[in-house]
Amino acid sequence: MIHSYKLGGMNIVLDICSGAVHVVDEVAYDIINLYEEHTREEIAALIPTKYKDNPEVTKEEISDCCDQIEELKASGQLFTPDTYEPMADTLKQKTSGVVKALCLHIAHACNLNCSYCFASQGKYHGERAMMSFEVGKQALDFLIANSGTRRNLEVDFFGGEPLMNFDVVKQLVAYARSVEKQAGKNFRFTLTTNGMLIDDDVIDFANRECANVVLSLDGRKEIHDRFRVDYAGNGSWEKIVPKFQRMVEARGGKNYYMRGTFTHANPDFLEDIKVMLDLGFNELSMEPVVCAPGDPSALTEEDLPIVMAQYEKLAELMLERHRAGKPFTFYHYMIDLKGGPCIYKRISGCGSGTEYMAVTPWGDLYPCHQFVGEDKYKLGNVWDGVTNTDAREEFASCNVYAREECRDCWAKLYCSGGCAANAYHATGSIKGVYSYGCELFKKRMECAIMLEAAKLEDDED
Amino acid sequence: MKHIKTLATKNLCQSAKNGGCGECQTSCQSACKTSCGIANQKCESKSK
Secondary structure (H helix, E strand, C coil): CEEEEEECCEEEEEECCCCEEEEECHHHHHHHHHHCCCCHHHHHHHHHHHCCCCCCCCHHHHHHHHHHHHHHHHCCCCCCCCCCHHHHHHHHHHHCCCCCEEEEEEEECCCCCCCCCCCCCCCCCCCCEECCHHHHHHHHHHHHHCCCCCCEEEEEEEECCHHHHHHHHHHHHHHHHHHHHHHCCEEEEEEEECCCCCCHHHHHHHHHHEEEEEEECCCCHHHHHHHCECCCCCECHHHHHHHHHHHHHHCCCCCEEEEEEECCCCCCCHHHHHHHHHCCCCEEEEEECCCCCCCCCCCCCCHHHHHHHHHHHHHHHHHHHHHCCCCCEEHHHCCCCCCCCCHHHHHHCCCECCCEEEECCCCEEECCHHHCCCHHHCCEECCCEECCHHHHHHHHCCCHHHCHHHCCCCCHHHHCCCCHHHHHHHHCCCCCCCHHHHHHHHHHHHHHHHHHHHHHHHHHC | CCCEEECCCCCHHHHHHHCCCCCCCCHHHCCCCCCCCCCCCCCCCCCC
16 A cells, blocks of 8 residues: 655655555656556556656656665565564553553642533542542552553553642652662653643752653643633733743753644644744644534544645745754654564554553543543543553554455554544544544644655755 | 665564564653654664
8 A cells, every 4th residue: 555645845745554665756656656556568558648748757757766766676675565464463462561651630620610620620520539649549559550560651640630639749740759660660751731820849859850841831821821711711921931931941951742622623733833833832733623513622634634734834944944943843743763673563553441540539440531521431540550451452453454444544554543532532432533633633644744854855965 | 777766774574583672762752742653753772
């Protein structure tokens, strides 16, 4: 399977199953797209018709180009057949059965009242609650005990707003550090915060202990303050931006994400990214809102072409800034063509419900933070472990080949079938697909690969 | 004339033989939390 597209003045051909990326000229682009359906003789007859005004496209050049395509095919870099499906279950099992990451819901409460929050203002459609140290400690013990030979263990302090329960966060990190060496583990902590409670103590702690911090900012003040308000209805932009700036500066400008959400109110989200850049932030993430289709903030079909164009313009801006020596990163465009994930990861996906679980303040386990509150997907708890083995098996069997819609999609080994929670909310099944999200994802991948290809071309020049 | 430039990429077929150590980051954990893919994850295998 191949995918060919034109973007940023480049003709790009992806060989999906080998992972190869080719930048080709116009003639090669046309021939590659004819290649599977036509013989060499037919191609030799079709191509000159299109290029009759171009004297460089001779019979010899066409033949030479066909030879180059055949060489790539023979070396497994073009038209590589998909041989992964029979081993998909085995591959996923190799990475299942151990838990390596937990999302700790430190606080089911929030000091902001954002109407677009997928977690219903941090309470996940339930009661306000704080995680105790005892529950958190048991969660860390559960993680260590179920992590097999994995050395790197990830724990995200999430909410609600985790800094509303900061003392427990600090105690849990101290506990993890006291046991990790003896257990042969390396804890990597992340903190996801709305910024309201950031102070010097938080900054010192986060910079010392957290491998990454995720800071919520939607960009333009009027966009941010439209949703991200306190319980009195006051916007939070003015309060949090100086705090984020101090925190990022103290981290040396690294190991953070300024994470925005875009909605129907701002499909032109590039303007928000530019505001983040102007504020001095360079490690950025901007996510489409997750909400029910009828919600006023939900992205619409009319928004789709606007958003797609924004992704292209974002790639252009990144290239421009890269060339000007002022680069910035965008989470979804951070693609490493040489050192990216292996085929196991590409088939298995995010690991929700198997490698990755969320823990509620009272110690229940769910497949991920987006399933918290869905009773049928409650997996168990941190004392008894996973007891709902049917639900775990459902997630374990959820690989890219388990989704019929993904079978012929060129992006399947880049997205791995997508987000189970998005699929569940859109279709009622974790093995469904959220097609709107698919369109956005495919555009992001096209842009990300084009950006990498352009940078490599720059390096060669 | 060279019509096709092939970029250096990880060979996925090869990674079927030696991949799967599982040390890489859980994709949703790092930043997005709502719309993850896996293409932007780094490989952390020591034997790559």
